[in-house]
Amino acid sequence: MLEKKTKIYWxxxxxxxxxxxxxxxxxxxxxxxxxxxxxxxxFSLGNYFALLESTYFKQVFWRSIRLSxxxxxxxxxxxxxxxxxxxxxxxxxGMLMALAVFPMFTxxxxxxxxxxxxxxxxxxxxxxxxxxxxVAKPISLLYNEFSMVVGFIxxxxxxxxxxxxxxxxxxxxxxxxxxxxxxxxxxxxxxxxILPLSIPGLVTGSVLVFTGCLTxxxxxxxxxxxxxxxxxxxxxxxxxxxxxxxxxxxxxxxxIVITILVSHVxxxxxxxxxxxx
Amino acid sequence: MxxxxxxxxTAGYDKNVILKDLDFQVEQGELVSLLGSSxxxxxxxxxxxxxxxxxxxxxxxxxGKDYTQVPLNKRNFGFVFQSYALFPHMTxxxxxxxxxxxxxxxxxxxxxxxxxxxxTVDLDGFEKRFPREMSGGQRQRVALARALVIKPDxxxxxxxxxxxxxxxxxxxxxxxxxxxxxxxxxAIYVTHDQExxxxxxxxxxxxxxxxxxxxxxxxxxxxxxxxxxxAQFVGFENFLDLKPLDSQGLYQTSDGGRIQIDDGGNKSxxxxxxxxxxxxxxxxxxxxxxxxxxxxxxxxxxxxxxxxNVRTAIGEFEVSTDQESVYKAGxxxxxxxxxxxxxxx
Numbered sequence: 001m002l003e004k005k006t007k008i009y010w011x012x013x014x015x016x017x018x019x020x021x022x023x024x025x026x027x028x029x030x031x032x033x034x035x036x037x038x039x040x041x042x043f044s045l046g047n048y049f050a051l052l053e054s055t056y057f058k059q060v061f062w063r064s065i066r067l068s069x070x071x072x073x074x075x076x077x078x079x080x081x082x083x084x085x086x087x088x089x090x091x092x093x094g095m096l097m098a099l100a101v102f103p104m105f106t107x108x109x110x111x112x113x114x115x116x117x118x119x120x121x122x123x124x125x126x127x128x129x130x131x132x133x134x135v136a137k138p139i140s141l142l143y144n145e146f147s148m149v150v151g152f153i154x155x156x157x158x159x160x161x162x163x164x165x166x167x168x169x170x171x172x173x174x175x176x177x178x179x180x181x182x183x184x185x186x187x188x189x190x191x192x193x194i195l196p197l198s199i200p201g202l203v204t205g206s207v208l209v210f211t212g213c214l215t216x217x218x219x220x221x222x223x224x225x226x227x228x229x230x231x232x233x234x235x236x237x238x239x240x241x242x243x244x245x246x247x248x249x250x251x252x253x254x255x256i257v258i259t260i261l262v263s264h265v266x267x268x269x270x271x272x273x274x275x276x277x
Numbered sequence: 278m279x280x281x282x283x284x285x286x287t288a289g290y291d292k293n294v295i296l297k298d299l300d301f302q303v304e305q306g307e308l309v310s311l312l313g314s315s316x317x318x319x320x321x322x323x324x325x326x327x328x329x330x331x332x333x334x335x336x337x338x339x340x341g342k343d344y345t346q347v348p349l350n351k352r353n354f355g356f357v358f359q360s361y362a363l364f365p366h367m368t369x370x371x372x373x374x375x376x377x378x379x380x381x382x383x384x385x386x387x388x389x390x391x392x393x394x395x396x397t398v399d400l401d402g403f404e405k406r407f408p409r410e411m412s413g414g415q416r417q418r419v420a421l422a423r424a425l426v427i428k429p430d431x432x433x434x435x436x437x438x439x440x441x442x443x444x445x446x447x448x449x450x451x452x453x454x455x456x457x458x459x460x461x462x463x464a465i466y467v468t469h470d471q472e473x474x475x476x477x478x479x480x481x482x483x484x485x486x487x488x489x490x491x492x493x494x495x496x497x498x499x500x501x502x503x504x505x506x507x508a509q510f511v512g513f514e515n516f517l518d519l520k521p522l523d524s525q526g527l528y529q530t531s532d533g534g535r536i537q538i539d540d541g542g543n544k545s546x547x548x549x550x551x552x553x554x555x556x557x558x559x560x561x562x563x564x565x566x567x568x569x570x571x572x573x574x575x576x577x578x579x580x581x582x583x584x585x586n587v588r589t590a591i592g593e594f595e596v597s598t599d600q601e602s603v604y605k606a607g608x609x610x611x612x613x614x615x616x617x618x619x620x621x622x
Contacts (some may be wrong), residue, residue: 147364174362178348181356182376182427192375196366 010101031249047250055269057234057251064230065258068213071152075160075209076202078153083164083201088173097165101158112151112222119147143225151219156212160185167201191260196273203270207263214259231255278341280305280463281431282345286335288325295321296487299335301479304497307473308457308464313484319467320435322484326465327433340430352377352431355424359436361416361565363408369395369419370404376427394426397456412622414445418452425456430466432457438473446470450477451568456527471511475499483507501540505548505622513550513620514595526616531592536567541615546621553584555618558610560602569594573608587612588598 038044051057086096101110119123119141126138141147171194179189217232224233231251238248279302286299291564295318303309311319324330326337328349344352363372370391377387384508395401398418409415417437424432433454448560454477457464474481475495482492483506491503502508504552505516519528519536526538538549559565571589585596585602587610594612604610 072330172360172362174358174360175351175364178358178423179329179375180362181327181352181354182423183353183379184351184375185350190377193364208577 005052006114016090020157031245032253034246035250035253048254050247051254052251060229060231060234061254062230063145064214065154067230068147068210071213072158072206073151074149074153076206078167079157079160079164079205080198080202083161083168084198086161087165087168092094097162100161103154104158108151108155108216109222110217111154113153115147115154115223117144119150125176142223143228145224145228147223148220148228148230151223152209152216154211155219156209159208161209162199163205167198167204171197186277199270199273202204203266207265211259214255230263241273279303280340281465282336282338283322284336284338285328286322286325286332286337288321288330288332288335294333294487296332299488300488301482301492303463306461307479308454308466308477309480309482310468310478310486311409311468311482312468312471312474314469317484318487319484321471323433323435323465323467326431327354327356353429354425354431354433355429357417357432357434357437358440359421360487361408361420361440363416363419363423364458365408367407368404369406369408369411369610372419373404373410373423373426375423390426391422393426394422397425397459398422411443415448417441417449419555421453421456423461425462427461428460430464433588434464434466436521437466439468439470446473453477459541463570483510501620502550503622506549508620508622512552514553515551515556515592517549517551517591517619521547521548530569530591534569534591536614536619537616538619538621540619540621543621545596548622549619550622551614551619553595554582555615556594556596556598557613557615558585558596558598558600558602558604559613560600565611566617567614567616569612569614571610571612573604573606573610576604576606585610 035047036043036045038046057256082100085092086100088098116123120126121138121140121142123141125141126135129135130138175193176189179193180186184192215229215232217236220228220230220233221236224230229237231254233256235248237252238244238251281301281303283299283301286296286301287294288296288299294479299318299322299558301322306539307612311322313319313549325332328344328347333343335345336343337561339352364375364604367375373391375389377390390452392401393405395404398421400415402421403411403415405418408419411419417440420437437453438449439450450473453466466474466477475498478495480492481495481498483498484490485506491498491507493501498507498607499511502513508516517536518531519538521527521544522535524544526540526544530536540549541558557563557565559568569589569591571594573585574588574593575586577584577586579597580601582597585598585604587594587596589612596612
C-alpha cells in the first residue's frame with residue numbers, strides 16, 4: 001500500500017524541479033556549453049586556453065585561491081577556541097551563539113562600509129598607529145589584500161563557529177573525563193580527543209568558508225582595489241564592463257571546478273585524520 | 278588504616294548541596310558498592326573521588342596523602358563509565374593503549390600489555406575493531422580493559438552494567454568480580470540495582486539524601502538493616518511500634534499485646550520490622566508464638582506463593598506464604614511473627 005502511495009508523492013517535488021530546471025539548470029548549462037565552443041559553434045577548448053595564456057587571469061586565479069585559503073585558515077584558528085568555549089564552558093550559550101552569528105544579520109555592503117571607516121586613512125586603526133608613534137603617517141590598510149581578508153573573515157567566521165559548535169556539542173564530556181582519568185593532560189585531551197573528533201565540523205566549516213570566500217562578490221568589490229581582482233569580480237568585469245559573456249562563463253566554470261576540487265581534497269585529508277567519519 | 282577516606286565532605290553545584298558532611302572509608306583490596314536511588318549522591322561521591330569535581334569542603338585522603346586537590350590526570354584511578362566513553366575515533370587497541378601512551382611506556386611494552394589485557398577480558402582478535410563495530414557487552418569489556426591496563430590504584434565503576442540486557446548483566450558482574458579478585462584491586466562500584474550490588478560487593482554503603490545510612494557486608498545489610506529506609510530498601514514490608522518490657526526481648530505492641538523478639542540489637546528500640554515471608558498464617562494444631570489476629574483484605578496469587586494483605590489491630594501486614602491453604606478477602610486469620618526474624622531498628 002505504502003509503495004503505491006509513495007509513487008504519488010514525487011509529484012510534490014515536481015514544481016520545484018521544474019522551476020530549477022527552467023530558470024537555473026538550462027541557462028547555466030547553456031552558458032557552460034558556450035564556453036566549450038568556438039565562434040562557429042564547434043567544440044573547442046579555445047576559451048580555456050585563452051585563460052591559461054593570460055597572465056592577468058593566472059594572477060587573479062592564484063590571488064583568489066590564496067586569499068580564500070588564508071581566510072579559511074584564520075577562521076579555523078579563530079573559530080576553534082571560540083566554538084570550544086561556547087560549546088563546553090559557556091553558561092549563557094544562547095547569548096554567545098547569537099553574538100557569534102550576529103554579523104550575518106547585516107548586509108555585506110554595510111559591513112564593508114564599516115571596515116572602510118575603521119581601516120581608512122583617517123580611520124580608528126590609523127589614528128591609533130600614528131598616535132602611539134608606531135608609524136609616522138597613516139598607512140594604507142584599505143583596497144588591498146589585507147582589507148579583503150579582514151572582510152572575508154568577518155563575513156564567514158560565523159559559519160565556521162556554527163559548524164564547529166554543532167559537532168562539539170555531540171562530543172560527550174565523558175570522553176574528556178575518560179582521557180583525563182587515563183592520565184592525559186588538558187593539552188593531550190585536546191590533541192588526542194577533542195581535535196580529531198571535531199574534524200567533521202572543521203571540514204564542513206572550511207568548505208563553507210572557502211567556497212564562500214572564493215565566490216564572494218560584494219566584499220572584494222568594496223574592500224579590494226582595482227589591482228586586487230579576484231575571480232568573482234573578474235567575472236563581473238568580463239560580463240558587465242567588457243560584455244564578454246563567454247569568457248565570464250569560462251571563469252565561472254573554473255570557479256565551480258575549484259570549489260568541487262577543494263571540498264574533495266579537504267574531505268580526503270579529514271578522512272586520513274579521523275577514519276571514522 | 279583505610280586506603281581511602283572521605284572526611285566531612287560537602288559537595289554540590291552552586292547552592293544545591295548534594296553531599297552533606299559525608300564520611301566514607303574503603304580498605305585495600307575491597308570492592309565497595311554505593312547503592313541508592315537516583316539523586317542520592319552516589320554518583321557525585323564517585324566523581325568526586327575520581328577528581329571530576331572538587332568538594333566545597335572536607336578532605337579526601339588516599340593512601341595517607343591528601344588527594345583533595347590532586348588533578349584528575351595525576352590520580353592513577355581507572356574509571357568505567359555508564360556510557361563506556363570509548364574514544365570513537367580509535368581502534369580497540371588504541372583505546373586500551375591510551376593510558377599507557379600517556380605514561381610514555383615504550384611501544385613494544387604497550388603492545389604486550391594491551392594484548393595481554395585484551396586476552397584477559399576475552400577480546401583477543403578484536404584489537405583492530407572500532408567501538409561502533411562492537412556489541413554493548415564487548416564495549417563494556419573494552420572499557421574495563423582500558424581502565425585496568427594502567428594498573429590503577431583504585432577502580433571506579435559508575436553503573437557500568439545498566440546499559441546491558443539482564444542476562445549479560447549477570448555475566449558481566451561475575452566477570453568484574455573475577456577480574457577484581459584476580460588483580461586484587463580496590464574498587465568502588467556505583468549502582469541502583471540491589472541484587473547486582475549484593476552479588477558483587479565485599480561491602481555495601483546505602484546512601485539516602487547525601488548521607489550513608491549504613492555500610493556493612495551484604496549479608497549484614499540484608500539481615501540486620503539499621504534504619505527503616507534500609508529495611509524498606511532490602512524488602513522489609515512490615516513495621517511495628519513497640520515498647521520494651523524487659524531485657525529478655527519481651528515487647529509490648531501498640532494494642533497492648535506482647536511479643537517476643539530474639540534480635541540482639543538495640544534492646545531499647547521502639548520500632549521493628551519483619552519480611553512478608555517470615556510471617557506465618559497459623560493453622561489448627563500448629564504450635565505458634567507472637568500471635569496477631571486480623572482479616573484478609575487482599576489476596577494475590579503469585580504462582581509459587583500467595584500474598585495477603587492482612588489488617589490487624591497493630592497495623593496492616595503483608596504476608597507472603599507458600600502454605601497450601603488459600604484464604605480469600607474477608608477471611609479471619611491468625612498471624613505468627615517468627616521471633617528470630619523480627620529485626621529491631
